Amino acid sequence: MAFERFTRDARAAVLGARQQARTLGHHDVEAEHLLLALAGRPEFQALGLDRERLADALAAEEERSLASIGLAGAELEPAVAARAPRRLRFATSAKLSLQRAMKVAAARGDRRLTAGHVLLGVIAAERGRVPRALQIAEIDVEELRAQI
Amino acid sequence: MFTAPPTLPEDPADALAAVGALRRLADRVEDAAVERAVLDGWTWSDVAEALGVTRQAVHKKHARRLHAAGISKGGR
Numbered sequence: 061m062a063f064e065r066f067t068r069d070a071r072a073a074v075l076g077a078r079q080q081a082r083t084l085g086h087h088d089v090e091a092e093h094l095l096l097a098l099a100g101r102p103e104f105q106a107l108g109l110d111r112e113r114l115a116d117a118l119a120a121e122e123e124r125s126l127a128s129i130g131l132a133g134a135e136l137e138p139a140v141a142a143r144a145p146r147r148l149r150f151a152t153s154a155k156l157s158l159q160r161a162m163k164v165a166a167a168r169g170d171r172r173l174t175a176g177h178v179l180l181g182v183i184a185a186e187r188g189r190v191p192r193a194l195q196i197a198e199i200d201v202e203e204l205r206a207q208i
Numbered sequence: 209m210f211t212a213p214p215t216l217p218e219d220p221a222d223a224l225a226a227v228g229a230l231r232r233l234a235d236r237v238e239d240a241a242v243e244r245a246v247l248d249g250w251t252w253s254d255v256a257e258a259l260g261v262t263r264q265a266v267h268k269k270h271a272r273r274l275h276a277a278g279i280s281k282g283g284r
Contacts, residue, residue: 125228126226128225129223129226129230137240138236138239138240139242141239142240144272144276146269
């Protein structure tokens with residue numbers, strides 16, 4: 061499915077994910093940034109998604125992961141220009157989320173790809189940062205999926 | 209930063225997540241280190257050689273950001 065098939069809201073989610081990655085000073089746009097962008101939408105907030113809470117959960121996941129290999133207090137004086145505009149890579153996890161979203165849309169016979177499809181694509185991940193953060197944020201993925 | 213020698217977590221999910229967390233940490237270290245080098249007057253070629261990548265690669269990755277922040281003038 062080409063980008064033209066994306067609804068305005070789905071496109072906004074992709075652009076929003078870029079913005080999230082940039083704001084966090086990350087080099088890559090990942091599935092987690094799509095999740096954060098989608099969590100800013102009122103219709104998904106109504107389903108219990110909260111951007112602040114997810115951002116905290118993602119930070120906690122990172123801290124926990126670093127601690128698991130004995131790296132603690134990885135506080136680093138941040139780069140002055142960490143949040144300046146940069147060339148971002150659209151990483152595999154984000155691509156996979158969109159591929160899964162397209163599959164969901166196709167399976168439902170929907171001609172257009174909506175923000176809801178993108179969210180379904182993002183939360184379809186069973187491994188990685190997104191499910192780990194959702195668990196920390198105590199979000200019931202099955203329940204969420206059923207409501208989208 | 210290491211409180212103890214790094215050991216591999218028992219759970220593969222944790223061990224693999226640690227790889228991602230370290231990559232993001234490395235990205236942050238790279239941003240700060242490149243920025244400091246450029247502020248200290250290093251050329252893109254110097255930075256690239258120190259990182260073991262091409263000048264084009266380091267320029268593509270950092271020039272826009274440092275230029276936007278007024279740290280580099282681009283070029284070289």
